[in-house]
Amino acid sequence: MVIYMKYLVSSCEMKEIDERTIEGMGIPAIVLMEHAAMKVAETVEAYLKEQKCANQRILVCCGTGNNGADGIAAARILYGKGYEVTISIVGDMKSASSLFLQQKEIAENFSVPIISKLDFAEYTIDENTILIDAIFGIGLSREVTGIYKDIINKINTSVKRKVFSVDVPSGLSSDNGFPQGAAVKADVTISFGYSKIGLVMYPGCEYAGKVEIADIGFAPLGKIGMSLKYHTFEREDLILLPPRKAYSNKGSYKKVLVVAGSATMSGAAFFSAKAAYMTGAGLVKVITSENNRISLQTSLPEALLYTYKEEELTRNALDLLAEEIKWADVCVIGPGIGRSEISEKILTLILENIEVPLIIDGDAIWLLGQKLNSLIDSSREKVKEEDFSPGEPVNHNILAELSVSKSADKSIQKFADNTNENKIEERIASLKGILPAKTILTPHLKELSYLLGVPVEVIQKELLHMADNCIKENNLIFTIKDARTVVASKEHQYINMSGNNGMATGGSGDVLTGIIAGLIAGGLTEFLAAALGVYLHGLAGDYACRELGEYSLMASDIIKYLPEAMSLE
Numbered sequence: 001m002v003i004y005m006k007y008l009v010s011s012c013e014m015k016e017i018d019e020r021t022i023e024g025m026g027i028p029a030i031v032l033m034e035h036a037a038m039k040v041a042e043t044v045e046a047y048l049k050e051q052k053c054a055n056q057r058i059l060v061c062c063g064t065g066n067n068g069a070d071g072i073a074a075a076r077i078l079y080g081k082g083y084e085v086t087i088s089i090v091g092d093m094k095s096a097s098s099l100f101l102q103q104k105e106i107a108e109n110f111s112v113p114i115i116s117k118l119d120f121a122e123y124t125i126d127e128n129t130i131l132i133d134a135i136f137g138i139g140l141s142r143e144v145t146g147i148y149k150d151i152i153n154k155i156n157t158s159v160k161r162k163v164f165s166v167d168v169p170s171g172l173s174s175d176n177g178f179p180q181g182a183a184v185k186a187d188v189t190i191s192f193g194y195s196k197i198g199l200v201m202y203p204g205c206e207y208a209g210k211v212e213i214a215d216i217g218f219a220p221l222g223k224i225g226m227s228l229k230y231h232t233f234e235r236e237d238l239i240l241l242p243p244r245k246a247y248s249n250k251g252s253y254k255k256v257l258v259v260a261g262s263a264t265m266s267g268a269a270f271f272s273a274k275a276a277y278m279t280g281a282g283l284v285k286v287i288t289s290e291n292n293r294i295s296l297q298t299s300l301p302e303a304l305l306y307t308y309k310e311e312e313l314t315r316n317a318l319d320l321l322a323e324e325i326k327w328a329d330v331c332v333i334g335p336g337i338g339r340s341e342i343s344e345k346i347l348t349l350i351l352e353n354i355e356v357p358l359i360i361d362g363d364a365i366w367l368l369g370q371k372l373n374s375l376i377d378s379s380r381e382k383v384k385e386e387d388f389s390p391g392e393p394v395n396h397n398i399l400a401e402l403s404v405s406k407s408a409d410k411s412i413q414k415f416a417d418n419t420n421e422n423k424i425e426e427r428i429a430s431l432k433g434i435l436p437a438k439t440i441l442t443p444h445l446k447e448l449s450y451l452l453g454v455p456v457e458v459i460q461k462e463l464l465h466m467a468d469n470c471i472k473e474n475n476l477i478f479t480i481k482d483a484r485t486v487v488a489s490k491e492h493q494y495i496n497m498s499g500n501n502g503m504a505t506g507g508s509g510d511v512l513t514g515i516i517a518g519l520i521a522g523g524l525t526e527f528l529a530a531a532l533g534v535y536l537h538g539l540a541g542d543y544a545c546r547e548l549g550e551y552s553l554m555a556s557d558i559i560k561y562l563p564e565a566m567s568l569e
């Protein structure tokens with residue numbers, strides 16, 4: 001069985017698959033198009049049959065490229081089945097593709113009613129109108145303006161029944177999920193071959209509605225010599241979880257060291273350590289402030305403890321700590337350790353002594369940002385703390401609005417004008433100098449913003465591009481936490497689709513670091529542990545949300561639902 005949903009493609013990759021299937025394998029373009037149109041018609045017809053309403057009218061809005069040609073073909077198929085169908089050609093006939101002209105001619109032979117762009121403005125969309133949107137697909141090449149913007153706005157404001165988008169909601173970027181000036185808000189998107197990246201990223205997934213991936217006969221990737229850059233996991237991929245050996249004891253599994261929790265933050269250490277135990281660690285040791293001793297001994301007696309007095313972290317104490325680092329097979333540093341001088345000393349000690357996989361999270365990322373600031377030439381503009389201070393994770397909904405607002409666009413423009421990618425390159429190169437290869441960093445957007453010296457809105461809008469920048473010429477693994485978390489290394493890119501907004505709650509990130517550490521302890525490679533860990537964390541959150549709802553979900557619930565998420569039945 002070929003499962004297409006696991007790959008997410010860019011418009012360029014999709015065009016390449018299309019071209020190689022047609023040119024290299026000899027499948028005529030019109031055959032693929034007929035399959036595509038048939039899938040659209042089937043989806044619309046299934047809806048109409050389910051609704052059992054009389055007097056339904058189908059309006060098909062078509063551009064003059066091949067997306068529009070798909071729309072015309074679907075209209076003709078539905079018309080042939082006896083539905084009341086009107087085709088509205090809203091594109092520019094001067095740029096009509098040959099397949100569009102061919103499909104238009106076939107529709108004319110079938111006598112399907114066709115109206116023009118001007119007639120569309122007059123067309124009454126009533127409560128019985130179902131709209132098929134085939135204006136632009138992956139060939140969208142610029143901002144949507146003028147009459148096209150008016151048409152899209154009319155669709156969004158007047159269609160009350162259902163909007164079915166062909167391949168991609170018209171006006172939405174297939175590559176980053178942002179509307180390019182204006183985009184159709186679909187109820188259902190029937191996308192061909194593979195899900196486009198823009199359909200799963202925010203805000204694109206909110207424009208796409210329910211996404212159905214239709215197999216229209218593209219050649220298998222191996223046959224056309226292609227490999228795709230982005231993938232996502234689904235439930236069946238949990239088969240990749242490290243197996244528990246039949247004959248095992250606690251020594252069979254590895255030891256996780258969790259350096260977490262300042263005097264006022266015992267919860268972070270608890271969440272991380274418990275999640276590590278729950279996902280495969282044989283032994284977990286917590287290095288934390290003495291203040292957390294009693295609470296951790298009570299809440300997680302299974303964990304070994306090494307505590308330090310924050311006011312007495314002498315050279316001697318640091319030497320003892322260095323010994324503890326040698327004990328570990330995997331190490332987590334950062335959850336709730338605070339941004340004090342002492343935390344900085346512990347981070348430095350770990351970076352100097354660590355020889356096993358390392359996961360850096362939370363406050364330790366902020367401390368790394370500070371290290372970069374002092375490493376980088378003082379004559380150059382430094383990242384101002386007040387501009388990029390990490391604090392709480394970003395509220396995604398606010399950002400989604402921000403990122404299409406004028407002020408955010410201005411700030412992006414300003415960034416593009418005032419600075420350049422060399423700055424990021426320089427900071428990443430410095431980072432590479434102080435971190436061991438394969439270190440996993442798990443920043444949320446604000447933390448990454450501080451680390452790279454780039455405004456949050458820029459990262460949000462260019463998330464995949466930023467991820468690319470982060471992994472250029474180094475062996476680090478970035479887990480960039482957002483509504484669609486991206487895990488990137490030089491070799492692999494993963495986009496996560498599990499999880500929900502109830503998980504944007506205190507301690508959720510600490511659970512994730514523990515899961516990743518636990519999976520490495522169980523035997524997964526660093527990248528796989530990060531990607532599968534993010535998926536598992538989201539899945540446990542989804543199960544918790546199903547029971548508790550988004551408002552009531554807490555980090556401890558994510559841990560509670562880990563066993564259900566990990567069960568392979």
Ligand SMILES: NC(=O)C1=CN([C@@H]2O[C@H](COP(=O)(O)OP(=O)(O)OC[C@H]3O[C@@H](n4cnc5c(N)ncnc54)[C@H](OP(=O)(O)O)[C@@H]3O)[C@@H](O)[C@H]2O)[C@@H](O)CC1
Binds near residue numbers: 028136137139144166
């Ligand atoms: N065998 C195949 O080939 C298959 C293809 N398939 C289908 O083809 C789709 C891709 O088709 P495509 O490459 O023709 O591009 P498409 O999305 O129709 O857009 C190009 C048109 O839009 C126009 N235009 C663009 N931006 C604009 C703007 N902002 N404002 C105004 N106009 C704008 C552009 O005009 P121009 O730039 O030429 O002036 C041109 O007319 C794909 O999504 C899938 O549905 C499937 O059937 C599978 C088999």
Ligand SMILES: [K+]
Binds near residue numbers: 165167
């Ligand atoms: K479309």
